[in-house]
Amino acid sequence: xxxxxxxxxxxxxxxxxxxxxxxxxxxxxxxxxxxxxxxxxxxxxxxxxxxxxxxxxxxxxxxxxxxxxxxxxxxxxxxxxxxxxxxxxxxxxxxxxxxxxxxxxxxxxxxxxxxxxxxxxxxxxxxxxxxxxxxxxxxxxxxxxxxxxxxxxxxxxxxxxxxxxxxxxxxxxxxxxxxxxxxxxxxxxxxxxxxxxxxxxxxxxxxxxxxxxxxxxxxxxxxxxxxxxxxxxxxxxxxxxxxxxxxxxxxxxxxxxxxxxxxxxxxxxxxxxxxxxxxxxxxxxxxxxxxxxxxxxxxxxxxxxxxx
Numbered sequence: 001x002x003x004x005x006x007x008x009x010x011x012x013x014x015x016x017x018x019x020x021x022x023x024x025x026x027x028x029x030x031x032x033x034x035x036x037x038x039x040x041x042x043x044x045x046x047x048x049x050x051x052x053x054x055x056x057x058x059x060x061x062x063x064x065x066x067x068x069x070x071x072x073x074x075x076x077x078x079x080x081x082x083x084x085x086x087x088x089x090x091x092x093x094x095x096x097x098x099x100x101x102x103x104x105x106x107x108x109x110x111x112x113x114x115x116x117x118x119x120x121x122x123x124x125x126x127x128x129x130x131x132x133x134x135x136x137x138x139x140x141x142x143x144x145x146x147x148x149x150x151x152x153x154x155x156x157x158x159x160x161x162x163x164x165x166x167x168x169x170x171x172x173x174x175x176x177x178x179x180x181x182x183x184x185x186x187x188x189x190x191x192x193x194x195x196x197x198x199x200x201x202x203x204x205x206x207x208x209x210x211x212x213x214x215x216x217x218x219x220x221x222x223x224x225x226x227x228x229x230x231x232x233x234x235x236x237x238x239x240x241x242x243x244x245x246x247x248x249x250x251x252x253x254x255x256x257x258x259x260x261x262x263x264x265x266x267x268x269x270x271x272x273x274x275x276x277x278x279x280x281x282x283x284x285x286x287x288x289x290x291x292x293x294x295x296x297x298x299x300x301x302x303x304x305x306x307x308x
Contacts, residue, residue, distance in 0.1 A: 068187035071174050078182050086113050089165040094198050095126040098158040100246025101135025124150040130224040131246040153205035156227040170194045228255050233272045
């Protein structure tokens, strides 16, 4: 009651307390709080005004700074942006191209961008998925790049497309207008991070030898098929597996069916159990690829993918 100012002791502390009219008590109790709130509102207003005074200065400074991220829409605009970056590239261009076999239009544009770079002595390193080795037009394109001095390696799986010119600019797929837009990044830290990610994938990838890739018993085919089986055992659908490795769903189904026939399996669950004990899915790189000491492939059980 005393806190609410409803009681007051006129004389000594231990004397009788007298009631205070509630409106008077409310005024006495609330006035310090209201004065404090008024003071805080005034201080907040002063801070907003002070910060707002710098807003125009900040905006002007940002206007003079080149944006580190931008989005380009449309195939023609993307090609022009890539062409401009390639022309200014002086040291190295890095390319990661997932999805297996590429359409003829993309292969032609790739040649048009790559050959002038290589002719100027710019180093080019390109990553594809193993499935690109089974696509004759793409393999022919790779052979052409190799003949002009490019370096090409493949992986069973790869993430998004990536193009990096020197340490200056990187091109990535944009979520905006999926398939028809690219994100251009020029922030040094982001470009450096993307280069590190590329180098890690490059170290795990296997160099392309066209004479080996064209053989039906290519060790890269076994590595690719092993990836299919691992994904199947993990519960992936045929459609998702196909997207991951850059093959058609029909091809994925064909590979799994061939393995099922080899093991005499009637279901995916049974096939997964049999594969787990076969050693076929043990981690190993293709013969001669990074990861095998001195290029020697470890011993594995007879593969159901190779001909008798």
